[in-house]
Amino acid sequence: xxxxxxxxxxxxxxxxxxxxGVSFNVEPGEILGVIGPNGSGKTTLFNSILGQIKPDSGxxxxxxxxxxxNSPLEMSRLGIGRTFQNLQVFGKLSLRDNLIAAAxxxxxxxxxxxxxxxxxxxxxxxxxxxxxxxxxxxxxxxxGSLSYGxxxxxxxxxxxxxxxxxxxLDEPCAGVNPxxxxxLRELLVELNKKQGGSFVVIEHNMDFxxxxxxxxxxxxxxxxxxxxxxxxIQNNRDVLEAYLGN
Amino acid sequence: MTDFMQLxxxxxxxxxxxxxxxxxxxxxWQAAGTINFAQGEFVMLPAFAMLIGMSFGLPLWASFIVAVxxxxxxxxxxxxxxxxxxxxxxxxxxxxxxxxxLSIGLKSLVKAGYSAEPxxxxxxxxxxxxxxxxxxxxxxxxxxxxxxxxxxxxxxxxLNRTITGRAMQAVAQNTFxxxxxxxxxxxxxxxxxxxxxxxxCVTALLITPTYLAKFDMGDNIGLKxxxxxxxxxxxxxxxxxxxxxxxxxxxxxxxxxITPAYKDGVALLLFLAVILVxxxxxxxxxxxxxx
Amino acid sequence: MSKQHLAxxxxxxxxxxxxxxxxxxxxxxxxTLWLVYIIAAMGLxxxxxxxxxKSLCHAGxxxxxxxxxxxxxxxxxxxWLASPVAIVLCxxxxxxxxxxxxxxxxxxxxxxxxxxNLLLVLFFRNEEWLTGGTFGIQNIKRPELxxxxxxxxxxxxxxxxxxxxxxxxxxxxxxRSPWGRAFAALRDNPIRAESTGVxxxxxxxxxxxxxxxxxxxxxxxxxxxxxxxxxxxFGIANSLxxxxxxxxxxxxxxxxxxxxxxxxxxxxxxxxxxxxxxxxVFGFAAVIMMIWLPGGLLSLREALLLRKAKREAKQKxxxxxxxxxxxxxxxxxA
Numbered sequence: 051x052x053x054x055x056x057x058x059x060x061x062x063x064x065x066x067x068x069x070x071g072v073s074f075n076v077e078p079g080e081i082l083g084v085i086g087p088n089g090s091g092k093t094t095l096f097n098s099i100l101g102q103i104k105p106d107s108g109x110x111x112x113x114x115x116x117x118x119x120n121s122p123l124e125m126s127r128l129g130i131g132r133t134f135q136n137l138q139v140f141g142k143l144s145l146r147d148n149l150i151a152a153a154x155x156x157x158x159x160x161x162x163x164x165x166x167x168x169x170x171x172x173x174x175x176x177x178x179x180x181x182x183x184x185x186x187x188x189x190x191x192x193x194g195s196l197s198y199g200x201x202x203x204x205x206x207x208x209x210x211x212x213x214x215x216x217x218x219l220d221e222p223c224a225g226v227n228p229x230x231x232x233x234l235r236e237l238l239v240e241l242n243k244k245q246g247g248s249f250v251v252i253e254h255n256m257d258f259x260x261x262x263x264x265x266x267x268x269x270x271x272x273x274x275x276x277x278x279x280x281x282x283i284q285n286n287r288d289v290l291e292a293y294l295g296n
Numbered sequence: 297m298t299d300f301m302q303l304x305x306x307x308x309x310x311x312x313x314x315x316x317x318x319x320x321x322x323x324x325w326q327a328a329g330t331i332n333f334a335q336g337e338f339v340m341l342p343a344f345a346m347l348i349g350m351s352f353g354l355p356l357w358a359s360f361i362v363a364v365x366x367x368x369x370x371x372x373x374x375x376x377x378x379x380x381x382x383x384x385x386x387x388x389x390x391x392x393x394x395x396x397x398l399s400i401g402l403k404s405l406v407k408a409g410y411s412a413e414p415x416x417x418x419x420x421x422x423x424x425x426x427x428x429x430x431x432x433x434x435x436x437x438x439x440x441x442x443x444x445x446x447x448x449x450x451x452x453x454x455l456n457r458t459i460t461g462r463a464m465q466a467v468a469q470n471t472f473x474x475x476x477x478x479x480x481x482x483x484x485x486x487x488x489x490x491x492x493x494x495x496x497c498v499t500a501l502l503i504t505p506t507y508l509a510k511f512d513m514g515d516n517i518g519l520k521x522x523x524x525x526x527x528x529x530x531x532x533x534x535x536x537x538x539x540x541x542x543x544x545x546x547x548x549x550x551x552x553x554i555t556p557a558y559k560d561g562v563a564l565l566l567f568l569a570v571i572l573v574x575x576x577x578x579x580x581x582x583x584x585x586x587x
Numbered sequence: 588m589s590k591q592h593l594a595x596x597x598x599x600x601x602x603x604x605x606x607x608x609x610x611x612x613x614x615x616x617x618x619t620l621w622l623v624y625i626i627a628a629m630g631l632x633x634x635x636x637x638x639x640x641k642s643l644c645h646a647g648x649x650x651x652x653x654x655x656x657x658x659x660x661x662x663x664x665x666x667w668l669a670s671p672v673a674i675v676l677c678x679x680x681x682x683x684x685x686x687x688x689x690x691x692x693x694x695x696x697x698x699x700x701x702x703x704n705l706l707l708v709l710f711f712r713n714e715e716w717l718t719g720g721t722f723g724i725q726n727i728k729r730p731e732l733x734x735x736x737x738x739x740x741x742x743x744x745x746x747x748x749x750x751x752x753x754x755x756x757x758x759x760x761x762x763r764s765p766w767g768r769a770f771a772a773l774r775d776n777p778i779r780a781e782s783t784g785v786x787x788x789x790x791x792x793x794x795x796x797x798x799x800x801x802x803x804x805x806x807x808x809x810x811x812x813x814x815x816x817x818x819x820x821f822g823i824a825n826s827l828x829x830x831x832x833x834x835x836x837x838x839x840x841x842x843x844x845x846x847x848x849x850x851x852x853x854x855x856x857x858x859x860x861x862x863x864x865x866x867x868v869f870g871f872a873a874v875i876m877m878i879w880l881p882g883g884l885l886s887l888r889e890a891l892l893l894r895k896a897k898r899e900a901k902q903k904x905x906x907x908x909x910x911x912x913x914x915x916x917x918x919x920x921a
Contacts, residue, residue, distance in 0.1 A: 100782075126784040138779035140772050142839075151772045154765045155784035163765040170765040208783060331697070379874060386881035389635060392643075392697050393834050394877035396827050401870025408863035519705070522698045557713040564702030571690050571699075 051114055053078045053216055053248045059098050059108035061091075068094040069105070070272040076216070081242055081249045083263035085256070085283075087293060091272040092252045093135060096218055100132055101125050112216065127156075131214035135221050137201050141194025145185060145204055148193045149176040152208035172211075179207045183237065198225055203234075210241055216248050223255045231255060235262050260284060268292070301431045303548040309437035311544025312444035313506075316499040317521035318528070318536040319447060320492035326531060327468040327488035330380050331388065333395035336518025337402040338371050338492070343500040343509045344406055347415055356418055364497045372493035376486060399514070407511040419505035440502045447498065448537045451491075455533070464488060516560075523563040527570045529580025538579055542566065603748055607741055619744045619812055621852050622751045623805050628832040628844030629758055630801025635830065636839035637762065638794035639774025641697035644684060645829040647707035648677050648799040650821025652806020657724040657816055658717065666730030670807040674800050681799025685792040704823050711818035723817030727810045737811075747808055754804060759841065761797075770794060774839075831873055837885030846884055 052075035061069045069091040076082050084092050098105040101120045110118045112128055120128070140148050154163070154170040163170060180189050183203045188196055193204055202225060209217050222238070223231050235258055242249060253259045259266065260280040268275045268283055270292045276283060283289055317339055324330045332338070342363040349359030379398070383390050421435040455461040466474040467484040475481050507513050520543055528539025543563045551559035570578060607615050627649055634642045652673040659669035687699045711718045718724065729737045730746070737743045761767065772780040773790050781787055810816050828851055836847030858865050880890060 122778075122781040123784065123786060126782055132782055134779070138776050138782075140775040140779065142775050143768065143771050147768055147771075150765075151768045151780075151785070152783040154768060155786070158765075160786065160789060163769075164761060166765050168763050168765065168767075208779075212784065333697075379878065382878045383881065386877070389641065389830075389834060389838060390877045390881035392641060393827075393831055394874045397831075397870045397873025397877070399870070400824075400827070401867050401874065404864070404866035404870060408867055519698070519701060523702065526695060526698075558706075558709055561702075561706045561709055564699075564706060567699065567702065568687055571687065571695070575690055 052076055052111075053080075053113055054099075054250070055109075055111040056095075056099060057109040057111070059095060059105050059110070061094055061098055061103065061105045067272050069098065072108075072269065072272070072274050074267050074274060074277060076248050076250055078215075078248055079242070079246055080264045081238070081251065081262055083259040083266040083280075084250060084252045084269060085254070085259055085266060086269035086275070089271075090269040092269055093220060095269070096132075096220055096250075096252060100130070100218060126212070129212075129215040131209040131212065131217040133205050133209045133217075133219045133222060135224065137198070137205050139193040139201055139204050139208070142192055144190050145193050145196065145200075146173075146176050146180065146189045148204055149179055149207055149211050153211035156212045175211070179211060182240070183207050199227055199230060202226055206234075206237075210245065213245050214247055216250070219249060219251045219253075221252055221254065223253055223258050231258055234258075238262060299552070300549075301429065303552050304545055305431055305433055306437065307545035307548035308541050309434075309440050309544070310548070311524070311541035312441040312537075313499070313503045313540070314517065314520045314524040314543055315444050315528075315537045315540025316440075316447060316495065316502065317517045318525035318540055319451060319533060320495040320499075321521055322525045322530055322533065322536050323451070323488055323495070324492050325525075327464050328376075328380070328485050331391060331395065333392060333518065334399040334402060334514075335496070335521060336514025336516070337399050338367075338496045338514075339500050339503070339517055340406065340509075340511065340514040341371065341402060341500075342367050342497040343417065343504040343513070344410060346500065346504075347417065347509055348410075350418075356420065360497065360501055363500070364494055367493040367497050368490050370493075371496065372489040373486065376489045380489075399518070403511050403514065410511075412511060414508040414510040417504040417509050420501065436502075436505055440506075443498070443502055444537060444540070447495065448533050451495075452533045460484075460487065520563045523567040526577055527567055529577030531581065532577070532579045535577050535579040539577070542578075600752065604745075607744055612740060615740050615744055616812075617852060617856075619740070619747050621848055622744075622747045623808050623812060624829075624832065624848035624852060625844050626751055626754050626808070627802045627805035628829055628836070628848050629755060630798040630805075631829050632833045632838065632841075632844050633758065633762075633770070633801070634794045634798035635833055636837075636843065637767065637774065638770040638790065640791065640794060642700050642795065642798060643697050643823070643826045643830060644700040644704040644707070645798070645802050646821045646823070646825035647704040648680065648802035649806040649809065649825075650707060650711060650816075650818070651677050651680060652803035653810040653816050653821070654711065654718055654724070654806075655803075656807045657727050657810045660727060660810075661724060666728075666807075666811065667732070670804070673807045674803040677803030677806070678796045678800040681796035682792050684799070685795035689788055689791060701823055701826070704821075704826050708818050708822045711821065719817070721817065723815060724810075725815045727814050727816065729811040743812065747812070750804065750808065754801065758801075762841070766790075766793075833883075834881075835873075835876060835883055837883030840883065840885045843883055843885055850884075 054076040056075070057073050059069050059072045060067070072091070072095055074082075084095070086092055094103070097103045098108075099110050101117075101122050101124070104119065108118070109116060112130060117125065117128065140151060143151060150169055150172045153172055153175070157170050157172065158166055169176070180186050185200065185203060185207075188200060193201060196204065202222070206219065206222055209219070222234060226234060238249065239262065241247075251259065251263065263280060265278065266280055266283045267277050268286070268289045275292060276286045276289050278286070317335060320338070321332060321335045324332050345363040345366055346356070346359040349362050350356060354362065379394060380391075383394060419436045421439040423434070423436070425432050425434045427433070455465055463474070463479045464484045464487060466477065466479055467481050471481055474484070503517075504513070521540075524539035524543045525536050526539070527542060528535025528537065543566060546566060547559050547562045550562045606618060610618060627645060631642060631645045634640050655673035655676055656666065656669040659672065660666060684700060684703050687696065712721055714720070715722070729743050731737065737746050762770075769780075769785050769790050772783070772785050773787060773794075777787055832844055832847030832851045834847070835850055836843030836845065854869070855865065858868060861868055880887060882890065
């Protein structure tokens with residue numbers, strides 16, 4: 051059974067059809083890339099899947115359960131995580147606290163947490179993540195004071211802290227120093243192996259996408275143009291036209 | 297029945313007043329992201345400015361012009377430059393405390409520096425009343441309503457049909473893009489404050505005759521204006537008018553038929569009812585806030 | 588907690604224990620009132636400073652606490668029964684008022700809570716049969732415990748001191764627990780918080796309710812302290828005062844309320860010479876404070892350090908440029 055099934059999502063803003071009937075599946079453990087020229091509706095699609103905006107029509111199923119219309123809170127509880135295109139971290143909290151905050155609500159009960167130890171038992175796991183992302187030297191600084199690239203890593207690490215079964219990453223390479231992109235890709239591969247989750251990645255960096263993803267969905271003007279393995283997509287004439295034509 | 301009509305009509309007149317104060321409030325929020333808790337005092341100050349002008353012998357219209365000029369400089373430019381601008385990025389709580397402090401400061405300044413007493417204020421419509429279907433209506437009331445309507449229409453026309461107005465709207469919706477398009481963002485925001493400064497002067501001119509000029513006349517207006525703005529729809533000038541009239545009328549009716557003691561609470565209850573059912577206000581459209 | 592912190596606290600508590608010996612009646616009254624204000628301000632600091640919500644109804648909650656205790660004690664109930672009732676009532680009221688917080692965008696909340704405060708004051712003023720209306724309730728006695736009476740100013744002061752310390756410790760414990768982090772997440776980035784499982788609804792309501800409960804504690808102590816209560820101190824003006832205590836001290840900093848309450852209490856005393864102009868000065872001082880030091884007084888150190896760092900960075904840049912220019916000249920000369 052696919053871990054995520056997207057059926058015929060449609061969303062328009064007034065006269066503009068941002069997403070006009072998109073369907074695809076994500077298999078367990080798979081890394082799926084979503085590419086397409088600017089304005090092809092990728093982020094709108096993401097936000098529709100994740101409950102941030104309400105699609106006009108269509109259905110989304112997670113592990114066979116209909117999640118259309120779930121709130122972001124409900125999504126997180128089901129084991130779905132996400133990163134944000136514009137960085138969203140907890141500025142005044144330390145880096146480590148950001149990571150703990152990202153997972154603490156999944157351990158213990160609401161009332162129980164009033165009496166739980168400050169880290170809710172998550173310090174070890176947070177430190178593991180910090181090691182993996184090589185952020186040890188800034189772990190105690192407020193997240194808001196870190197560099198853009200570092201905050202980006204925190205953003206991604208936060209998404210993975212609660213060990214979600216599905217993570218949606220919105221342009222993880224945007225604004226990252228080109229020399230660090232390979233390291234980021236290796237990190238994601240490692241996380242994919244270690245945690246066994248499925249990823250859906252929107253990204254413009256073609257090299258990154260082709261090397262990272264098992265399969266790729268190409269979107270143009272709100273529709274799916276092609277789906278396939280990286281080699282297939284790279285040689286797909288329609289895809290090449292869509293990019294070169296723009 | 298005539299009692300009901302009387303209440304209705306005076307409620308509409310009062311509501312028009314709330315609407316006028318609400319307009320500027322809405323504008324400041326829309327175009328400059330500023331929550332001005334001192335908006336009531338911004339109406340009170342021009343009223344006293346005009347009083348002082350007249351005590352120097354100036355006729356009302358001249359006093360009004362002087363008040364407008366002073367208002368644009370002080371309540372528009374100075375307010376923006378020395379209070380709002382420096383606090384950009386300090387968080388909303390800072391702005392709340394600052395404008396509340398400003399509200400208290402201005403009230404006390406007038407109370408201690410000028411007078412704690414209420415003062416009469418001449419009406420541009422005179423004091424006559426006339427009878428309409430057995431109900432007493434004052435020209436001042438009708439005038440207030442007409443002017444409020446004109447202000448709303450005027451503002452909407454300006455915002456939607458002139459280049460400057462549309463530029464102001466662009467700045468409100470997306471400062472980045474507006475700047476990229478070559479719009480002088482700083483000037484547009486200044487215009488917003490300037491327009492508010494003018495609006496409050498007109499409001500003062502129209503409402504002070506009824507309420508009398510007193511240092512705390514802003515209290516009642518400020519809070520009600522805010523509720524009126526939200527009820528009508530914060531991103532819609534016509535909303536301010538609808539919200540204001542609704543509050544004015546319902547207040548009067550509740551005060552007469554239910555209990556006069558809680559009359560001032562009607563605005564709040566209506567506000568709560570509206571935001572629970574239609575969070576964007578009665579005429580408002582869901583809009584993504586740039587913040 | 589660091590050793591310095593602990594030492595500081597021990598010294599502070601010792602000072603507070605000895606202080607009454609140095610004060611006359613009025614001074615002791617002010618000291619007690621200061622502690623009461625601290626309790627209220629601590630609660631507001633949780634709602635505004637730690638959870639990032641705008642609450643302008645705090646004096647109203649304090650009024651609910653005060654009136655509940657006064658009314659119940661007049662009816663013959665013991666202070667020790669009336670106070671918990673007052674606190675629970677305030678907690679529930681906080682939940683009720685927290686609801687608009689969820690439906691209403693950030694900025695509207697301030698006005699909604701102002702409106703509630705207004706409603707509460709109207710209630711205190713109008714329902715004479717219950718609250719005594721504008722005449723208020725007089726002769727509120729101080730509590731008794733197992734025959735020991737807290738009627739004396741000194742005894743009552745120590746009771747208030749004890750309650751303040753317990754309330755403070757409880758709040759500190761709450762903020763140290765995962766709840767503290769959840770509140771901060773709610774404040775710093777509600778969108779992200781929701782995506783990481785933080786139940787915005789639950790934490791918002793709780794921050795309001797707990798804040799209100801603390802105001803209730805303060806009110807319950809306020810009534811016997813001042814002996815006579817009427818609607819005036821529970822209005823919008825004092826709600827703003829509490830907000831200012833939190834913000835001026837340092838919003839979101841644990842000891843902010845302590846400092847803020849001290850200023851709020853002492854300022855009117857020192858500025859008495861201003862008479863009618865006092866409020867004007869107060870209002871404008873608030874504006875200036877927000878422009879120059881929006882983080883509150885406890886952020887002064889950071890603000891100065893930041894300014895120093897910026898100045899040093901600028902110096903460094905200028906001297907580097909000068910060195911580079913000089914270096915170029917020597918190379919060219921050679």
